[in-house]
Amino acid sequence: MYKSVTVKAGKGGWGGPLTLVPTEAKHKVVSITGGGIHPIAESLAAMMECEAVDGFSTGVPDDEILVAVVDCGGTARCGVYPKKRIFTINVLPVGQTGPLAKFITEDIYVSGVDESCFSYANESDVQAAAASSAPKSKAQAKQEVARMSAGKEKGFITRLGIAIGGVVSKFYAAGRETIDITIKSILPFMAFVSMILGIISASGIGDVIANTISPIASTLPGMLIISFICAMPFLSPVLGPGAVIAQIVGTLLGVQIGLGNIPPQYALPALFAIDAQVGGDFVPVGLSLGEADPETIELGVPAVLYSRVITGPAAVIIAYVASIGLYS
Amino acid sequence: MEFIAGLANGFLSLFQAGAATFTGWVTGIIPLVVVLMTAVNSLIKLIGEDRVNGIAKASTKYAITRYTVLPVLAVIFLANPMCYTFGRFVDSKYKPAFYDAAVSFVHPVTGLFPHANGGELFVYMGIAAGVSQLGLPLGDLAVRYFFVGVVVILLRGIVTEKIYLHMLKSDGKNG
Numbered sequence: 419m420y421k422s423v424t425v426k427a428g429k430g431g432w433g434g435p436l437t438l439v440p441t442e443a444k445h446k447v448v449s450i451t452g453g454g455i456h457p458i459a460e461s462l463a464a465m466m467e468c469e470a471v472d473g474f475s476t477g478v479p480d481d482e483i484l485v486a487v488v489d490c491g492g493t494a495r496c497g498v499y500p501k502k503r504i505f506t507i508n509v510l511p512v513g514q515t516g517p518l519a520k521f522i523t524e525d526i527y528v529s530g531v532d533e534s535c536f537s538y539a540n541e542s543d544v545q546a547a548a549a550s551s552a553p554k555s556k557a558q559a560k561q562e563v564a565r566m567s568a569g570k571e572k573g574f575i576t577r578l579g580i581a582i583g584g585v586v587s588k589f590y591a592a593g594r595e596t597i598d599i600t601i602k603s604i605l606p607f608m609a610f611v612s613m614i615l616g617i618i619s620a621s622g623i624g625d626v627i628a629n630t631i632s633p634i635a636s637t638l639p640g641m642l643i644i645s646f647i648c649a650m651p652f653l654s655p656v657l658g659p660g661a662v663i664a665q666i667v668g669t670l671l672g673v674q675i676g677l678g679n680i681p682p683q684y685a686l687p688a689l690f691a692i693d694a695q696v697g698g699d700f701v702p703v704g705l706s707l708g709e710a711d712p713e714t715i716e717l718g719v720p721a722v723l724y725s726r727v728i729t730g731p732a733a734v735i736i737a738y739v740a741s742i743g744l745y746s
Numbered sequence: 747m748e749f750i751a752g753l754a755n756g757f758l759s760l761f762q763a764g765a766a767t768f769t770g771w772v773t774g775i776i777p778l779v780v781v782l783m784t785a786v787n788s789l790i791k792l793i794g795e796d797r798v799n800g801i802a803k804a805s806t807k808y809a810i811t812r813y814t815v816l817p818v819l820a821v822i823f824l825a826n827p828m829c830y831t832f833g834r835f836v837d838s839k840y841k842p843a844f845y846d847a848a849v850s851f852v853h854p855v856t857g858l859f860p861h862a863n864g865g866e867l868f869v870y871m872g873i874a875a876g877v878s879q880l881g882l883p884l885g886d887l888a889v890r891y892f893f894v895g896v897v898v899i900l901l902r903g904i905v906t907e908k909i910y911l912h913m914l915k916s917d918g919k920n921g
Contacts, residue, residue: 432860465839467865494827498827509828516865517817517827517864518828571800577817588791589784591787592788592791599864608873611868616762617761664869665868666872668872669872669875676880680876682877690894693853696853701803701842704830704845705841705842708832708833710833710876717914717917719842721910725909726902729906736901741890
């Protein structure tokens with residue numbers, strides 16, 4: 419017999435509380451945390467007497483997922499499952515952020531979760547959770563009515579007005595999306611990286627980087643080694659999330675280019691050398707967004723990771739050749 | 747008292763270099779990115795996802811377009827992470843290769859179209875900031891990054907496709 423559990427937000431977390439009611443059809447706790455089952459997923463599954471699944475190596479059809487456990491720093495994963503309206507638990511304290519921020523709502527998402535956030539649900543919560551799925555069909559009916567009335571004939575002026583309004587509203591929405599992402603993603607990143615850079619340059623670590631990394635990053639063999647390390651199948655899923663590491667390394671190399679320690683034409687191959695792991699953490703999620711079935715995901719993950727060992731360094735060579743004549 | 751003041755100054759100076767970097771980025775990078783992103787976002791909303799669906803479907807037939815035209819359209823029109831949903835147009839056996847091609851393009855695209863991956867701009871911007879510090883123009887780097895990106899995703903697509911099909915075959919024999 420399955421047990422229902424209420425999950426509330428942990429320290430610094432956001433969203434929830436969510437009441438999880440496992441059923442015969444929907445009883446899988448899927449851990450999408452870069453390989454392995456996260457302890458939080460494990461203990462939640464144990465409380466509910468459900469099955470915990472490693473979503474990184476095993477594909478699970480969406481309609482069997484009761485809840486997805488992610489460790490997303492705020493780029494993509496934390497929004498992908500809410501967008502599909504699958505309950506999402508983020509073990510990191512991340513709120514409504516990333517390109518899919520608008521789908522991250524309190525009724526589907528909870529973050530900063532640790533084991534103290536779980537408690538068995540009482541009867542009234544379970545009934546409320548069961549009832550909340552019903553009103554959706556009413557909303558759908560309303561939409562259908564709206565669609566039917568939209569099909570009626572309209573005059574030329576009305577149509578022109580609607581068209582202009584439509585265009586303007588699209589411009590406005592574009593502006594709002596841009597400002598959203600600037601405030602929610604770009605500025606926070608600038609804040610934290612400029613802090614790190616400041617400390618690095620004021621504390622003298624900058625000189626160490628200039629003396630060790632710069633000579634490596636300004637030769638072709640050195641960059642091939644960097645890309646090979648980034649592409650190693652056991653490292654690439656760890657280095658991937660949010661491209662945070664690639665972004666920091668990119669900024670550090672940028673500083674060295676600015677100081678003249680790395681020639682500017684090496685910028686192009688360097689961009690590929692530090693990015694051989696791109697998306698290595700995201701393969702199962704990306705594949706499920708592309709409607710791949712679980713078997714495809716299972717073999718697809720290692721296929722992509724192994725491929726990078728070849729194509730990572732190859733990309734550096736292509737970029738190196740293509741950088742001939744750049745800034746000279 | 748003086749000792750404590752000296753300590754405080756030392757502590758603050760640790761962050762002054764960071765503050766200068768932050769100001770430089772906010773005034774140097776954000777205005778252009780904001781205007782460019784708004785423009786491209788508007789254009790893409792006006793064209794609409796539906797209108798590229800036809801081209802996307804047609805491009806799945808040949809490997810050379812499946813791993814160039816399709817991922818480039820997906821990344822520019824749907825942006826990271828929704829671009830991977832274009833995987834639905836390709837045959838099951840090509841899905842991992844398509845994903846590899848698409849995900850490998852989410853950074854090369856940012857030099858010219860920052861809207862496509864606003865959350866991860868600094869892979870490119872970080873390195874580009876150093877180049878512009880030297881007083882060099884960024885256009886050449888952005889364009890080359892974009893086109894080398896297209897070549898690289900084609901290669902990734904083909905190699906991953908071969909590896910996946912090989913694994914599928916040997917998996918079938920064992921099972």
